[in-house]
Amino acid sequence: MRILSICHVDAKYYKSRNPPDLTQCASKLWMGTNIAFKMFLAANYGVETFSHDANRLLNRCVTRAGGPLCGRLILAYGYAEHFYMFTHQHFCFNPFEEFDERMEDVIFYINNIHRVDNTEVRKLIQQRYPQILDINGKKSPDLRVTEYDREIKKKLGGVEFTFTKALMKPFQKESLYPPQMKILDTN
Numbered sequence: 001m002r003i004l005s006i007c008h009v010d011a012k013y014y015k016s017r018n019p020p021d022l023t024q025c026a027s028k029l030w031m032g033t034n035i036a037f038k039m040f041l042a043a044n045y046g047v048e049t050f051s052h053d054a055n056r057l058l059n060r061c062v063t064r065a066g067g068p069l070c071g072r073l074i075l076a077y078g079y080a081e082h083f084y085m086f087t088h089q090h091f092c093f094n095p096f097e098e099f100d101e102r103m104e105d106v107i108f109y110i111n112n113i114h115r116v117d118n119t120e121v122r123k124l125i126q127q128r129y130p131q132i133l134d135i136n137g138k139k140s141p142d143l144r145v146t147e148y149d150r151e152i153k154k155k156l157g158g159v160e161f162t163f164t165k166a167l168m169k170p171f172q173k174e175s176l177y178p179p180q181m182k183i184l185d186t187n
Helices: 002-016 022-045 052-064 067-086 095-116 118-128
Strands: 047-049 145-158 159-168 181-183
Touching: 002 022, 002 095, 022 047, 022 052, 022 067, 022 095, 022 118, 022 145, 047 052, 047 145, 052 067, 052 118, 052 159, 067 095, 067 118
Parallel strands: 047 159
Antiparallel strands: 145 159, 145 181
């Protein structure tokens, strides 16, 4: 998990420069949030995501199952999205007054997302997106699941994971992604 510590160490470095480089800091925080979340999905479900929408939908399941961490994780992911927008010159908050507090919450997310109870996450995913767990049921139109023809091994955050499926938004073009995918469901 060295990559995760690098993300928030880099963020703090850019924040401490004179003058502070808030854009680089925000970029590192957004990257760390996504890597931490994708590592959680890879370790527990063998899936990788290819869109912000897929991340956002599954993050709702993960953070809502966070038990005592729930409220802070939900808030922190929202802040991470604001940092992403900030890197593209969209100001959703006052960086001179709120940046430090939001940064600490996002670092909390990066360091604690792996502590969420996977049993509860599995229940929420089973209810909302059964196609991820290969469970028959009403498939969510919000998420498209594609299955790899064979298992794919990739490194994420310096750790090797085995992927069996990819998740993306419903109308995302498949040609952007590896040819070894086959569509499981089309909406």
